[in-house]
Amino acid sequence: MKIINAVKKQIFNILKYFFLIFFALVAVVPVVSCVFTAFKTADEYQTTSVITPPSNWLNFDNFVKAFQTANMGRAFLNSLIVMVFVLAVSVIVGTQLAYVLNRFEFLGNKLIRNLFLFASLLPSIAMQVSVYKIMSSLELVNHLYGYIIMMCGTDVISIYIFIQFMENISPSLDESAIIDGASYFQIYWKIIRPLLRPAVVTSCILKGVAVYNEYYCANLYLMDKRIRTISTSLYTFVGPMGSQYNLICAGVLISLFPALVVFILCQKQIYSGITAGAVKG
């Protein structure tokens, strides 16, 4: 009986690792094949199979060439500018809104919450049909600041994360500050804002990744080559260069490198952010 149990356990263990390894490979193989190809010279790419590793792992020519052809230096700068502004605005506006909605009972509180909730149901791609018209009548198309303003306006998830977090900050802190003579602005700035910091970090990482990867609107509103962001700079490889996959793979890898670094450094926050955002949403 004991032997049978031990065998059962062993089989269960083997199956467990088999499935884990299999699906981890499924997740990784498409990217790894890109890594292989990105290090290959044009000749090597033509003659070897795509799943054989490159002969020289230090051949960075493709990366350099991809970086230059797609003007990725400029694109990184643009993406950085967009991210800094969008994150700054959405953190300030989001924490302020969460503070007001969570702490004060006022006419319209429920209405505002519902307006944001309802907005989260509208798929943004469908909305672009008429947002485009507004953007062009406000002359915001083809300007980096126009894109930034639009990206600030379509933010719901982080407001939820803030409101949820606010619920765990005791209102007695506010009250004792009021007794000490603090104004509501001071309470927001000196008590709430510092206490919200973990939520701010979480939402910045999530929102940061989303902004960095956003390409539909970037493609729609930033046509000019000089204001392309990282994700739209990859469009350079569509068309005449469409079959030089060693170059394309290098470009793709450059574009996902920052996301990889952030992921390795902030795994915990990313996971907790995803869980937090989902429970409420």
Place this chain on the structure above:
Amino acid sequence: MKWHKTRKGQQAIVIVCFVTVPLLLLMLFTYIPFGQMVQYSFFKMNYLTPPDKREFVGFKNYIDVFTRDDCFKALKLSAYYCVGALFQLALALFLATILSFKVKGGNVFKGMMFFPYLISGIAIGFIFKFFYTRGFVFDSILQMIGFDLENLPYWLKDQRVNNWSLVATSVWRYFGQNMVLFIGAIMSVDAELYEAASLDGANKLQQFRHIILPSIKTIVTLNVILSITGSLSAFEPPYVITGGGNGTGTYFVIMNEIAHVTQKVGLASAMAVVLLIIIFVCTILQKAFFKYVFRDADSTDESYSAKKARKSRMRLGRKESGR
């Protein structure tokens, strides 16, 4: 005392200050366009038509959505994505369960499966164009395990398989994210319950059925419903990989084309409104469904806590008899 110095007055000031900007942005980029979209859907117009030249066509655009071949066919494609999404949820739940037990290198596995979620849609497009190209990654792997290239279809061209290929990329991208979500939910289950269960001799399958599943029922149902609305608005895989060619154009791909390429703004708006109505109906059904589930959950919760109490009592009893 002046009005703005009172506590109520101060509150009003801070509320107005902190609410104005977000509401303004919300109006400008969500509700005004929403209103306009509904309005446009009754007109025949493009982006440059001045307001007085727009031609009022009544419900013609809506009739077109259901009678035009491209629009309606596209709506049917979401069935593929729906199947994919359900498979994705089942897979995520399965892997989350495995990972919630003791696993060596669990974090590495988790990280590897989650990472695709952080790759931009356009990069995924390139990765999978490369992956599926004739004789490239996927074909090479299949050949390695014994398939003959002659018998393999063109993954992105052959209309029998190409939609499945695209759905697979979407599953690839999101299953890790779903898994992390489920792991979070499973972890929030009281660890004592597992202990008690294994002391009672419950095997893993029983643990899954009686402990894990009931406690994450809510989040699973929520995700099932979200994935149904999500598959109606499937957009990225076909948009970036095939451009909607060869019968892969989903509803949003067609809508995007109608709006921004052929500039039939009225028709595109009608398409958007139709989809929104479908999504609302789904959401309302979801609310109703949740009410039903929660009514049900109350009774199961009771037996659930009763079970827990029984288990801890039994454990106590065992300890005592051991002494």
